[in-house]
């Protein structure tokens with residue numbers, strides 16, 4: 282029997298998930314809600330408000346879907362998995378993702394830090410403070426050395442981490458956060474030690490007992506070339522990460538991945554989904570910067586193209602608690618994605634500009650849609666991050682050439698992209714190699 286699947290979300294990540302699921306012979310109908318013009322190439326888009334679980338339930342019943350893949354974190358942190366598991370009418374439908382308790386790994390920085398301490402998972406030293414403890418927080422800041430890292434406990438649309446080098450500014454920021462700068466997300470603030478090193482994103486899938494490592498990736502978070510300017514959702518990614526060699530990945534697996542899964546099990550936390558760990562490589566030792574309970578964007582656009590397994594088969598095994606029987610096969614090729622954004626991103630952008638050249642991109646590159654919309658005149662921009670162009674190749678240089686060749690074909694008013702995705706790791710990779 283074929284499986285009908287509903288994907289929730291509307292970005293490049295969801296387009297990549299749709300693209301990958303569509304390749305499965307086990308797939309029946311594929312739906313994406315709300316989706317975008319890219320997901321519409323592989324799935325039927327359905328309109329939905331992702332915070333309305335009743336509406337999602339109606340879609341699942343109407344379209345007879347037995348699997349829901351949740352792209353973004355909010356529905357998971359708000360408890361969509363628990364909502365489905367408590368409703369008899371939905372008992373046939375498996376939601377890929379953690380229970381609300383498990384989603385706290387992303388939904389509460391304080392929970393994530395104490396979870397790591399309980400299970401001896403390496404992370405920066407920290408303390409957390411509430412508004413009643415502002416003065417203690419400031420005293421604690423004075424004991425730290427700069428730069429000072431302040432994190433709003435809850436979800437703050439990717440803006441809740443502030444790093445400052447001046448003690449007075451850090452104290453002011455702590456006060457502003459605790460007094461509501463990020464709303465309820467800042468009711469508690471984590472202050473932690475600054476870790477210096479190179480970051481990477483490690484992904485795994487777990488059924489709460491066993492786990493399988495997915496390809497790792499490096500995300501380019503800053504808007505400008507050379508890692509300058511404002512933080513964004515991610516301007517590009519590469520996979521694999523050349524500096525994450527076998528020795529390093531063994532440490533990641535032994536010190537971080539295995540204890541995380543064992544910790545979830547020990548605490549009785551139901552978790553059947555993806556884990557994305559932001560890791561800092563500090564002189565060859567891995568430290569956790571953050572957990573996310575979903576796949577990354579734009580990392581998914583390089584992770585899934587390298588995964589040779591049938592993703593739906595893998596998710597079906599996950600639903601049956603049989604993940605341990607699966608063998609993951611990863612392509613040795615490099616994958617790179619370049620995000621094409623609208624001028625002004627990550628701040629205010631103009632929308633509605635016609636995107637030209639999409640039909641000129643040839644077979645070797647894949648264009649994943651993020652902020653696009655279909656209107657009478659064609660496909661137009663509708664957000665900050667507009668497209669992610671992915672290419673694979675036997676070397677990073679070849680993948681880069683294909684990706685940037687295709688990026689150059691795409692035109693719209695105010696088109697912006699980084700010109701240096703992959704350059705840093707290519708230099709390091711060459712040195713290592």
Ligand code: AMP
Pocket residue numbers: 405430439441442473474475476477480502559570571
């Ligand atoms: P997050 O929202 O937790 O991903 O944090 C945003 C970014 O802040 C991370 O990607 C890191 O680049 C940086 N960051 C977070 N925590 C630390 C830390 N303890 N030391 C150094 N950089 C950090």
Ligand code: GLY
Pocket residue numbers: 500514515573576577578579580
């Ligand atoms: N690219 C980082 C994230 O998805 O959170």
